[in-house]
Amino acid sequence: MGTERLRRLASDNQKSLVNFLRDMVRIPSLSGRENKMAIRVKKEMEKTGFEEVFIDGIGNVIGRIGSGKVRILYDAHMDTVDIGDRKNWKHNPFGAEYRRGTIYGRGACDDKAGVASAIYGGKLMVALGIRGDYTLYVACSVQEESAGGKGIEYLIKKDRINPHFVILAEPSSLNIIRGHKGRVGFKISMKGKSAHAGTPWKGKNAIYRMAPLIQKIERLNSRLSSIPPLGKGTIAVTKIDCEKASLNAIPDNCAIYLDRRTNTKESEQGVKRELRTIMGRGGKLEILQKFFTAWELPRKHPLVVSCAETYKALFRRNPKILLWPFCSNGSYTMGEKGIPTVVFGPGEERFAHSADEQVKVEQLVQAAMFYATLPGIIAKRYGKI
Numbered sequence: 001m002g003t004e005r006l007r008r009l010a011s012d013n014q015k016s017l018v019n020f021l022r023d024m025v026r027i028p029s030l031s032g033r034e035n036k037m038a039i040r041v042k043k044e045m046e047k048t049g050f051e052e053v054f055i056d057g058i059g060n061v062i063g064r065i066g067s068g069k070v071r072i073l074y075d076a077h078m079d080t081v082d083i084g085d086r087k088n089w090k091h092n093p094f095g096a097e098y099r100r101g102t103i104y105g106r107g108a109c110d111d112k113a114g115v116a117s118a119i120y121g122g123k124l125m126v127a128l129g130i131r132g133d134y135t136l137y138v139a140c141s142v143q144e145e146s147a148g149g150k151g152i153e154y155l156i157k158k159d160r161i162n163p164h165f166v167i168l169a170e171p172s173s174l175n176i177i178r179g180h181k182g183r184v185g186f187k188i189s190m191k192g193k194s195a196h197a198g199t200p201w202k203g204k205n206a207i208y209r210m211a212p213l214i215q216k217i218e219r220l221n222s223r224l225s226s227i228p229p230l231g232k233g234t235i236a237v238t239k240i241d242c243e244k245a246s247l248n249a250i251p252d253n254c255a256i257y258l259d260r261r262t263n264t265k266e267s268e269q270g271v272k273r274e275l276r277t278i279m280g281r282g283g284k285l286e287i288l289q290k291f292f293t294a295w296e297l298p299r300k301h302p303l304v305v306s307c308a309e310t311y312k313a314l315f316r317r318n319p320k321i322l323l324w325p326f327c328s329n330g331s332y333t334m335g336e337k338g339i340p341t342v343v344f345g346p347g348e349e350r351f352a353h354s355a356d357e358q359v360k361v362e363q364l365v366q367a368a369m370f371y372a373t374l375p376g377i378i379a380k381r382y383g384k385i
């Protein structure tokens, strides 16, 4: 395959790729409110040569190219987190400013850059007439940030996309991510007895009851064992709350929220058991959302090898193949469904969810080239599926 031709075509397309991403950044798309963004995305897919484009029952936009044997799914999410405190932004979060090769704004990196590059990967593939025995689906999914994979779950269960391989176009600095930690959120509530703050001995302060547990959780974090390849799980108290508390009453309730990151050896049951042990009696443990499983593909897995081969062919250097401390839709695709998954995308992880979120256009273009090339390389390796 002519890498030079691809490079030329990619650079010819740079302007429209940039415009597309800037358009998307200008459209706010909080989780559950991706409609307008979906319409814009669908329009671009239709314009760029996808053979079939549709919006499914939950709002995911799906485009298809080819109808070969090996089914490959590129997933990028359309929703973003909120902008946080506007004062922390030097750039207008919805201004889509473009300066010296960088685009700024909410979603510029997480994950509208992935949406833009995945769609343009398809466009380049079609324009170059790269064909192989594969079907490529590009899915721009909803509700990744809020509901942790509801969009992709719908895609696989209801739309019956049923891919053999999944590439998550999430900001990975163009590194190949072959696994990541899992995640689960907990709430622990403690009851007390209310009294006037002037006579605290008449009540039972729920915060005081909670305090020793908070310290135990901090100690638990340092005790968690490190298991290769993902290393040490973590636990952190991320919020403390007293409902309807008056500032001059002894609180009769206290709740803490925990963020627990897991490695591949830690199960939902095990993690709950560990918490119940340190809680002793008293206190109520609730799981928030669900348990997002940790997962890992071996370095030698053919999908990882195909990604590395694509990267080397295009950029003439070895890729970094890493594991992540973050969580993604991979917890569903690989963690739950066992579909080989890799994360690869434009944009740096540190800009995700941050003020002055940004992405380098150079990475957008390189990611699009990667997405255009990878399906052919996978199909060659997996021709007999």
Ligand SMILES: [Zn+2]
Binding pocket: 077, 110, 111, 144, 170, 171, 352
């Ligand atoms: Zn993301």
